[in-house]
Amino acid sequence: MISSGRLLSAFALYPAFAAAWPGFTAYKEKTCTEKLDIWSEGVPVPDSKLVINHSITDWFSHAGGHYYDNLTFPGAMATGDFNTDAGTQFVYWKADEPDIGCQFILMKGTPRGWQILNNMPGDEILRVSNEGCYYTALSPNDDVITSYCCGRDDCAMAEVEIQSSVSQNQDIVQGGNPPSCIVKNSYSATPTIQDGKQIAVTRPQTCEAPPACTHSITQSRMFSTAIAHFQSFTWTTEEGVEVSIESGVDFIVDSKVSMAMSLNIAQSWMDETGTTITQTNITAAAEAGRQEAGTVAFYSFTPQYDCWEGDVSCGKDKDGNEKVLENISFCQPRLATTGDPAGIFRMVYTSG
Numbered sequence: 001m002i003s004s005g006r007l008l009s010a011f012a013l014y015p016a017f018a019a020a021w022p023g024f025t026a027y028k029e030k031t032c033t034e035k036l037d038i039w040s041e042g043v044p045v046p047d048s049k050l051v052i053n054h055s056i057t058d059w060f061s062h063a064g065g066h067y068y069d070n071l072t073f074p075g076a077m078a079t080g081d082f083n084t085d086a087g088t089q090f091v092y093w094k095a096d097e098p099d100i101g102c103q104f105i106l107m108k109g110t111p112r113g114w115q116i117l118n119n120m121p122g123d124e125i126l127r128v129s130n131e132g133c134y135y136t137a138l139s140p141n142d143d144v145i146t147s148y149c150c151g152r153d154d155c156a157m158a159e160v161e162i163q164s165s166v167s168q169n170q171d172i173v174q175g176g177n178p179p180s181c182i183v184k185n186s187y188s189a190t191p192t193i194q195d196g197k198q199i200a201v202t203r204p205q206t207c208e209a210p211p212a213c214t215h216s217i218t219q220s221r222m223f224s225t226a227i228a229h230f231q232s233f234t235w236t237t238e239e240g241v242e243v244s245i246e247s248g249v250d251f252i253v254d255s256k257v258s259m260a261m262s263l264n265i266a267q268s269w270m271d272e273t274g275t276t277i278t279q280t281n282i283t284a285a286a287e288a289g290r291q292e293a294g295t296v297a298f299y300s301f302t303p304q305y306d307c308w309e310g311d312v313s314c315g316k317d318k319d320g321n322e323k324v325l326e327n328i329s330f331c332q333p334r335l336a337t338t339g340d341p342a343g344i345f346r347m348v349y350t351s352g
Helices: 152-158 260-273
Strands: 023-027 049-051 066-072 089-095 102-109 122-128 132-138 142-150 172-174 182-186 192-195 205-207 212-216 221-224 226-229 233-236 242-245 248-251 279-282 288-292 295-316 322-333 343-350
Touching: 049 066, 049 142, 089 122, 102 152, 122 132, 122 142, 122 295, 132 343, 142 152, 182 260, 205 212, 205 288, 212 295, 226 260, 233 322, 242 260, 260 295, 260 322, 288 295, 288 343
Parallel strands: 122 343
Antiparallel strands: 023 049, 023 089, 066 142, 089 132, 102 122, 102 142, 172 242, 182 295, 192 295, 205 295, 212 288, 221 279, 226 248, 226 322, 233 242, 295 322, 295 343
Protein backbone atom coordinates (compact mmCIF):
# COMPACT_ATOMS: atom_id res chain seq x y z
CA MET A 1 0.00 0.00 0.00
CA ILE A 2 1.32 3.47 -0.82
CA SER A 3 2.34 5.36 2.33
CA SER A 4 0.44 8.39 3.56
CA GLY A 5 3.39 10.65 2.84
CA ARG A 6 2.91 10.65 -0.92
CA LEU A 7 4.03 13.57 -3.06
CA LEU A 8 2.21 14.81 -6.12
CA SER A 9 3.05 12.63 -9.06
CA ALA A 10 5.11 13.84 -11.97
CA PHE A 11 1.93 14.28 -13.98
CA ALA A 12 0.66 16.92 -11.58
CA LEU A 13 4.02 18.69 -11.41
CA TYR A 14 4.07 19.38 -15.16
CA PRO A 15 0.91 21.33 -16.03
CA ALA A 16 1.26 20.94 -19.80
CA PHE A 17 1.51 17.17 -19.48
CA ALA A 18 -1.17 16.90 -16.79
CA ALA A 19 -3.59 18.94 -18.89
CA ALA A 20 -3.80 16.06 -21.34
CA TRP A 21 -5.47 13.92 -18.68
CA PRO A 22 -9.11 14.32 -17.63
CA GLY A 23 -9.76 15.51 -14.10
CA PHE A 24 -11.86 17.22 -11.45
CA THR A 25 -11.29 20.99 -11.43
CA ALA A 26 -12.18 22.89 -8.24
CA TYR A 27 -14.65 25.80 -8.20
CA LYS A 28 -16.20 28.00 -5.53
CA GLU A 29 -19.86 27.77 -6.52
CA LYS A 30 -22.43 25.45 -8.06
CA THR A 31 -22.22 26.96 -11.55
CA CYS A 32 -18.48 26.24 -11.73
CA THR A 33 -17.57 29.68 -13.04
CA GLU A 34 -15.08 30.93 -10.40
CA LYS A 35 -12.10 28.62 -10.02
CA LEU A 36 -10.94 27.67 -6.52
CA ASP A 37 -7.23 27.42 -5.66
CA ILE A 38 -6.39 24.12 -3.99
CA TRP A 39 -3.22 22.86 -2.34
CA SER A 40 -1.89 19.36 -1.65
CA GLU A 41 0.79 18.92 1.02
CA GLY A 42 1.40 22.66 0.89
CA VAL A 43 2.01 22.65 -2.87
CA PRO A 44 -0.42 24.41 -5.25
CA VAL A 45 -2.26 21.96 -7.49
CA PRO A 46 -1.71 23.13 -11.09
CA ASP A 47 -4.82 24.69 -12.62
CA SER A 48 -6.80 23.50 -9.54
CA LYS A 49 -7.23 20.19 -11.33
CA LEU A 50 -7.10 16.76 -9.71
CA VAL A 51 -5.82 14.53 -12.51
CA ILE A 52 -7.62 11.26 -13.25
CA ASN A 53 -4.99 8.95 -14.73
CA HIS A 54 -5.21 5.66 -12.82
CA SER A 55 -7.91 2.99 -12.75
CA ILE A 56 -9.41 1.41 -9.65
CA THR A 57 -7.93 -1.86 -10.96
CA ASP A 58 -4.36 -0.46 -10.79
CA TRP A 59 -3.89 -1.96 -7.33
CA PHE A 60 -0.27 -3.03 -7.55
CA SER A 61 1.21 -0.16 -9.55
CA HIS A 62 -0.77 2.80 -8.17
CA ALA A 63 -2.95 1.45 -5.32
CA GLY A 64 -6.15 2.09 -7.24
CA GLY A 65 -5.86 5.79 -8.00
CA HIS A 66 -4.02 9.13 -7.98
CA TYR A 67 -3.47 10.36 -4.41
CA TYR A 68 -3.64 13.98 -3.20
CA ASP A 69 -2.83 14.22 0.52
CA ASN A 70 -3.68 17.02 2.94
CA LEU A 71 -5.88 18.92 0.49
CA THR A 72 -6.70 22.51 1.43
CA PHE A 73 -8.79 25.22 -0.26
CA PRO A 74 -8.46 28.48 1.73
CA GLY A 75 -10.67 30.45 -0.66
CA ALA A 76 -13.71 28.20 -0.23
CA MET A 77 -16.78 29.57 1.54
CA ALA A 78 -17.71 28.00 4.89
CA THR A 79 -20.87 25.93 4.95
CA GLY A 80 -21.57 26.82 8.58
CA ASP A 81 -21.95 23.12 9.31
CA PHE A 82 -19.34 21.60 11.61
CA ASN A 83 -20.46 18.05 10.86
CA THR A 84 -17.53 16.97 8.70
CA ASP A 85 -19.72 14.44 6.89
CA ALA A 86 -21.70 17.36 5.46
CA GLY A 87 -18.54 19.29 4.60
CA THR A 88 -17.29 22.43 6.33
CA GLN A 89 -16.48 24.34 3.12
CA PHE A 90 -18.25 24.63 -0.24
CA VAL A 91 -16.15 22.86 -2.86
CA TYR A 92 -17.52 22.08 -6.33
CA TRP A 93 -15.86 20.07 -9.05
CA LYS A 94 -16.15 20.47 -12.79
CA ALA A 95 -15.81 16.99 -14.21
CA ASP A 96 -14.72 16.28 -17.76
CA GLU A 97 -16.82 13.97 -19.93
CA PRO A 98 -15.86 10.29 -19.38
CA ASP A 99 -15.62 7.94 -22.34
CA ILE A 100 -18.72 5.87 -23.06
CA GLY A 101 -19.01 3.09 -20.48
CA CYS A 102 -16.63 4.81 -18.06
CA GLN A 103 -17.09 6.67 -14.79
CA PHE A 104 -14.88 9.15 -12.92
CA ILE A 105 -14.52 8.64 -9.17
CA LEU A 106 -13.41 10.87 -6.30
CA MET A 107 -12.71 9.19 -2.95
CA LYS A 108 -11.66 10.18 0.54
CA GLY A 109 -8.55 8.37 1.66
CA THR A 110 -8.56 6.17 4.75
CA PRO A 111 -5.95 5.92 7.53
CA ARG A 112 -6.95 2.28 7.96
CA GLY A 113 -6.09 -0.77 5.89
CA TRP A 114 -8.35 -1.63 2.97
CA GLN A 115 -6.81 -4.39 0.87
CA ILE A 116 -8.20 -7.33 2.88
CA LEU A 117 -11.96 -6.80 2.59
CA ASN A 118 -12.23 -4.01 0.06
CA ASN A 119 -11.11 -3.37 -3.52
CA MET A 120 -11.48 0.39 -3.22
CA PRO A 121 -8.64 2.46 -1.66
CA GLY A 122 -11.02 4.99 -0.11
CA ASP A 123 -14.65 5.95 0.40
CA GLU A 124 -16.48 7.29 -2.64
CA ILE A 125 -17.77 10.82 -2.30
CA LEU A 126 -18.40 11.50 -6.01
CA ARG A 127 -18.94 9.23 -9.02
CA VAL A 128 -20.05 10.57 -12.39
CA SER A 129 -20.70 9.28 -15.88
CA ASN A 130 -21.37 12.75 -17.37
CA GLU A 131 -19.52 16.03 -17.39
CA GLY A 132 -20.94 18.69 -15.09
CA CYS A 133 -20.50 20.69 -11.90
CA TYR A 134 -20.76 18.59 -8.74
CA TYR A 135 -20.65 19.17 -4.99
CA THR A 136 -18.68 17.07 -2.50
CA ALA A 137 -18.61 17.11 1.30
CA LEU A 138 -15.02 18.10 2.09
CA SER A 139 -13.11 19.66 4.94
CA PRO A 140 -9.55 21.03 5.06
CA ASN A 141 -6.74 18.48 5.32
CA ASP A 142 -8.76 15.64 3.79
CA ASP A 143 -6.81 13.13 1.72
CA VAL A 144 -8.51 12.44 -1.62
CA ILE A 145 -8.01 9.97 -4.45
CA THR A 146 -9.07 10.25 -8.08
CA SER A 147 -9.75 7.16 -10.13
CA TYR A 148 -11.87 5.81 -12.96
CA CYS A 149 -13.55 2.61 -14.08
CA CYS A 150 -14.59 1.37 -17.52
CA GLY A 151 -16.81 -1.54 -18.40
CA ARG A 152 -19.44 -3.45 -16.47
CA ASP A 153 -17.12 -5.64 -14.41
CA ASP A 154 -14.73 -2.91 -13.27
CA CYS A 155 -17.47 -0.38 -12.55
CA ALA A 156 -19.43 -2.97 -10.55
CA MET A 157 -16.79 -2.51 -7.83
CA ALA A 158 -17.50 1.21 -7.70
CA GLU A 159 -21.30 1.06 -7.81
CA VAL A 160 -21.65 0.75 -4.05
CA GLU A 161 -25.36 1.58 -4.14
CA ILE A 162 -26.12 -1.81 -5.65
CA GLN A 163 -23.60 -3.93 -3.75
CA SER A 164 -24.32 -6.23 -0.85
CA SER A 165 -22.03 -6.46 2.16
CA VAL A 166 -22.50 -10.23 2.22
CA SER A 167 -20.86 -12.56 -0.27
CA GLN A 168 -20.17 -16.26 -0.24
CA ASN A 169 -17.32 -18.06 -1.95
CA GLN A 170 -17.85 -21.47 -3.50
CA ASP A 171 -16.03 -23.86 -1.17
CA ILE A 172 -16.35 -27.46 -2.34
CA VAL A 173 -15.95 -30.48 -0.06
CA GLN A 174 -16.57 -33.92 -1.59
CA GLY A 175 -16.33 -37.41 -0.16
CA GLY A 176 -16.69 -36.71 3.55
CA ASN A 177 -16.41 -34.10 6.25
CA PRO A 178 -14.08 -31.11 5.86
CA PRO A 179 -10.89 -31.24 7.94
CA SER A 180 -10.57 -29.33 11.18
CA CYS A 181 -8.03 -26.51 11.34
CA ILE A 182 -5.80 -24.77 13.87
CA VAL A 183 -3.90 -21.49 13.66
CA LYS A 184 -0.28 -22.46 13.07
CA ASN A 185 1.26 -18.99 12.95
CA SER A 186 -0.32 -15.63 13.78
CA TYR A 187 1.58 -12.72 12.27
CA SER A 188 0.63 -10.33 15.08
CA ALA A 189 -0.71 -10.62 18.61
CA THR A 190 -3.04 -7.66 18.04
CA PRO A 191 -5.45 -7.06 15.16
CA THR A 192 -5.25 -4.29 12.59
CA ILE A 193 -8.24 -2.10 11.81
CA GLN A 194 -9.48 -2.62 8.25
CA ASP A 195 -12.24 -0.99 6.22
CA GLY A 196 -14.92 -3.25 4.80
CA LYS A 197 -16.84 -2.54 1.61
CA GLN A 198 -18.66 0.78 1.43
CA ILE A 199 -22.38 0.17 0.92
CA ALA A 200 -25.45 2.32 0.37
CA VAL A 201 -27.88 2.61 3.28
CA THR A 202 -30.36 4.88 1.46
CA ARG A 203 -31.62 5.06 -2.09
CA PRO A 204 -30.33 7.83 -4.40
CA GLN A 205 -32.50 10.95 -4.21
CA THR A 206 -32.63 14.32 -5.91
CA CYS A 207 -32.53 17.26 -3.51
CA GLU A 208 -34.36 20.31 -4.84
CA ALA A 209 -35.39 22.22 -1.70
CA PRO A 210 -32.74 24.62 -0.32
CA PRO A 211 -30.78 24.80 1.84
CA ALA A 212 -30.42 21.01 2.11
CA CYS A 213 -32.18 17.65 2.31
CA THR A 214 -31.73 14.82 4.77
CA HIS A 215 -31.41 11.07 4.43
CA SER A 216 -32.69 8.62 7.00
CA ILE A 217 -31.45 5.05 6.75
CA THR A 218 -34.04 2.89 5.04
CA GLN A 219 -32.05 -0.24 4.18
CA SER A 220 -30.95 -2.47 7.05
CA ARG A 221 -27.56 -4.06 6.41
CA MET A 222 -25.86 -6.92 8.22
CA PHE A 223 -22.14 -7.27 8.90
CA SER A 224 -20.54 -10.47 10.10
CA THR A 225 -17.36 -12.42 10.79
CA ALA A 226 -15.27 -12.84 7.63
CA ILE A 227 -12.46 -14.97 6.25
CA ALA A 228 -10.31 -13.52 3.43
CA HIS A 229 -7.55 -15.09 1.36
CA PHE A 230 -6.06 -14.20 -2.01
CA GLN A 231 -4.97 -17.66 -3.04
CA SER A 232 -7.13 -20.62 -4.01
CA PHE A 233 -6.44 -23.95 -2.29
CA THR A 234 -7.17 -27.46 -3.57
CA TRP A 235 -6.11 -30.74 -1.97
CA THR A 236 -7.18 -34.25 -1.03
CA THR A 237 -7.02 -35.19 2.65
CA GLU A 238 -5.58 -38.40 4.14
CA GLU A 239 -9.15 -39.65 4.37
CA GLY A 240 -9.74 -39.05 0.65
CA VAL A 241 -11.90 -35.93 1.07
CA GLU A 242 -11.49 -33.49 -1.83
CA VAL A 243 -11.35 -29.87 -0.72
CA SER A 244 -11.40 -26.76 -2.93
CA ILE A 245 -11.48 -23.18 -1.65
CA GLU A 246 -11.70 -20.19 -3.98
CA SER A 247 -9.79 -16.99 -3.28
CA GLY A 248 -11.77 -14.02 -2.02
CA VAL A 249 -13.84 -13.07 1.01
CA ASP A 250 -16.35 -15.30 2.77
CA PHE A 251 -18.73 -13.71 5.28
CA ILE A 252 -19.82 -16.22 7.90
CA VAL A 253 -23.49 -15.27 7.96
CA ASP A 254 -24.83 -18.27 9.84
CA SER A 255 -22.89 -21.29 11.07
CA LYS A 256 -25.71 -23.57 9.92
CA VAL A 257 -25.59 -22.49 6.29
CA SER A 258 -22.06 -21.17 5.74
CA MET A 259 -19.64 -23.30 3.79
CA ALA A 260 -18.23 -25.81 6.26
CA MET A 261 -14.57 -25.37 5.21
CA SER A 262 -14.69 -21.61 5.69
CA LEU A 263 -16.48 -22.15 8.99
CA ASN A 264 -13.74 -24.54 10.14
CA ILE A 265 -11.06 -22.00 9.22
CA ALA A 266 -12.98 -19.28 11.04
CA GLN A 267 -13.38 -21.55 14.07
CA SER A 268 -9.62 -22.01 14.29
CA TRP A 269 -9.24 -18.24 14.51
CA MET A 270 -12.05 -17.89 17.03
CA ASP A 271 -10.27 -20.43 19.21
CA GLU A 272 -7.04 -18.46 18.79
CA THR A 273 -8.53 -15.02 19.50
CA GLY A 274 -11.19 -15.95 22.03
CA THR A 275 -13.99 -14.54 19.88
CA THR A 276 -17.22 -15.94 18.48
CA ILE A 277 -19.22 -15.48 15.27
CA THR A 278 -20.42 -11.88 15.26
CA GLN A 279 -23.41 -10.50 13.38
CA THR A 280 -24.60 -6.91 13.67
CA ASN A 281 -26.88 -4.60 11.70
CA ILE A 282 -27.18 -0.99 10.62
CA THR A 283 -30.78 -0.04 11.32
CA ALA A 284 -33.15 2.78 10.40
CA ALA A 285 -32.53 4.59 13.68
CA ALA A 286 -28.78 4.69 13.34
CA GLU A 287 -28.00 7.91 11.47
CA ALA A 288 -29.28 10.67 9.22
CA GLY A 289 -27.29 12.57 6.61
CA ARG A 290 -27.35 16.05 5.06
CA GLN A 291 -27.45 16.44 1.27
CA GLU A 292 -26.68 19.70 -0.51
CA ALA A 293 -29.53 21.20 -2.55
CA GLY A 294 -29.45 20.78 -6.33
CA THR A 295 -27.71 17.42 -6.23
CA VAL A 296 -28.32 13.69 -6.58
CA ALA A 297 -26.88 11.56 -3.79
CA PHE A 298 -27.23 8.54 -1.53
CA TYR A 299 -26.00 7.89 1.99
CA SER A 300 -23.37 5.21 2.57
CA PHE A 301 -21.65 3.36 5.38
CA THR A 302 -18.18 1.78 5.52
CA PRO A 303 -17.89 -0.76 8.34
CA GLN A 304 -14.67 -1.29 10.25
CA TYR A 305 -13.20 -4.67 11.22
CA ASP A 306 -10.54 -6.02 13.55
CA CYS A 307 -8.43 -8.37 11.43
CA TRP A 308 -5.82 -10.97 12.30
CA GLU A 309 -3.58 -12.60 9.70
CA GLY A 310 -1.57 -15.79 9.72
CA ASP A 311 -1.21 -19.39 8.58
CA VAL A 312 -3.74 -22.12 9.29
CA SER A 313 -3.00 -25.85 9.41
CA CYS A 314 -5.83 -28.09 8.19
CA GLY A 315 -4.53 -31.61 8.77
CA LYS A 316 -2.58 -33.62 6.21
CA ASP A 317 -2.98 -34.25 2.51
CA LYS A 318 -3.14 -37.68 0.84
CA ASP A 319 0.66 -37.89 0.81
CA GLY A 320 0.87 -37.32 4.55
CA ASN A 321 2.16 -33.75 4.28
CA GLU A 322 0.80 -31.06 6.56
CA LYS A 323 -1.61 -28.80 4.65
CA VAL A 324 -0.90 -25.19 5.61
CA LEU A 325 -3.06 -22.37 4.23
CA GLU A 326 -0.89 -19.26 4.26
CA ASN A 327 -1.87 -15.60 4.56
CA ILE A 328 -5.38 -16.18 5.87
CA SER A 329 -7.14 -13.11 7.29
CA PHE A 330 -9.81 -13.43 9.98
CA CYS A 331 -11.94 -10.34 10.57
CA GLN A 332 -14.54 -9.43 13.19
CA PRO A 333 -16.86 -6.39 12.90
CA ARG A 334 -15.88 -3.61 15.27
CA LEU A 335 -18.71 -2.47 17.51
CA ALA A 336 -19.47 1.01 18.82
CA THR A 337 -20.42 1.54 22.46
CA THR A 338 -24.07 1.43 21.36
CA GLY A 339 -23.61 -2.09 20.02
CA ASP A 340 -24.03 -0.87 16.44
CA PRO A 341 -21.32 -1.51 13.82
CA ALA A 342 -18.41 0.92 14.02
CA GLY A 343 -17.67 2.73 10.79
CA ILE A 344 -17.99 5.89 8.70
CA PHE A 345 -21.11 7.39 7.14
CA ARG A 346 -20.63 9.44 3.96
CA MET A 347 -22.82 11.18 1.42
CA VAL A 348 -22.02 10.01 -2.11
CA TYR A 349 -22.91 12.44 -4.90
CA THR A 350 -23.53 11.18 -8.42
CA SER A 351 -24.50 12.39 -11.87
CA GLY A 352 -27.89 10.73 -11.44
